[in-house]
Amino acid sequence: EHPTVAAPLEAVVKVPSKDPDGDAVRYEYRWFENGAPVAMPDGSPESRVAPFWTKASGVPQASLRKGRRWEVEVRAHDGERPGPTARAAISVVNSPPPAPRLLFTPERPRRVDGIRVAIEQPPDPDGDAITYRYAWTRNGDRFDAPPDQAQVPRGVARKGQRWAVEVVASDGEAESPPVRHEVVIADTAPGPAAVALCDGPVPAGTIPQV
Numbered sequence: 001e002h003p004t005v006a007a008p009l010e011a012v013v014k015v016p017s018k019d020p021d022g023d024a025v026r027y028e029y030r031w032f033e034n035g036a037p038v039a040m041p042d043g044s045p046e047s048r049v050a051p052f053w054t055k056a057s058g059v060p061q062a063s064l065r066k067g068r069r070w071e072v073e074v075r076a077h078d079g080e081r082p083g084p085t086a087r088a089a090i091s092v093v094n095s096p097p098p099a100p101r102l103l104f105t106p107e108r109p110r111r112v113d114g115i116r117v118a119i120e121q122p123p124d125p126d127g128d129a130i131t132y133r134y135a136w137t138r139n140g141d142r143f144d145a146p147p148d149q150a151q152v153p154r155g156v157a158r159k160g161q162r163w164a165v166e167v168v169a170s171d172g173e174a175e176s177p178p179v180r181h182e183v184v185i186a187d188t189a190p191g192p193a194a195v196a197l198c199d200g201p202v203p204a205g206t207i208p209q210v
Helices: none
Strands: 026-033 036-038 069-077 082-091 101-105 115-120 131-138 141-143 162-170 179-184
Touching: 101 179, 115 162
Parallel strands: none
Antiparallel strands: 026 036, 026 069, 069 082, 101 115, 131 141, 131 162, 162 179
16 A cells, blocks of 8 residues: 555564574664655664664654655664665655535525535645535536536525535545535515605505505
């Protein structure tokens, strides 16, 4: 499994070294990023200077970047002499963006408002730019709209209809899990009436004209 920036990179010794004398052995590591040696301090002075042998068996999460190739050399040491080295290499791959959080503005839209999607997006782990794909439904049926349409125009949605949108975030290589948000279109109050007053006497029982 290829590593991502979401977790530290660890070297795993799959076949332990056996010392012919029965001595206890410890493992030493040397790390390379894109072919260049990298110090992984373990508290000892030797780990900070070339050739950078260290007891650190991993690379911290903060040191990882997408697309970088990491190599590790590992050797067993019995306290007197080191054994031969083994080498492994792997590249850090893309991390998918996290799922966005959705809101409608206004929160309870009316026919005269239209429906707009507001997005709160947690940062992409790799710092990649994020785009979104939208899929709208009206009363459970697909509403035909371009995949980049983040709003429904005024006058399209009607009172009592249930509108929903499903949004997927993409970093160009991978996508987030889809997120869905829905709302029922609220009532729109009637508009203002036009009224005038007469400047003369009005017979009893007359109905005002509005």
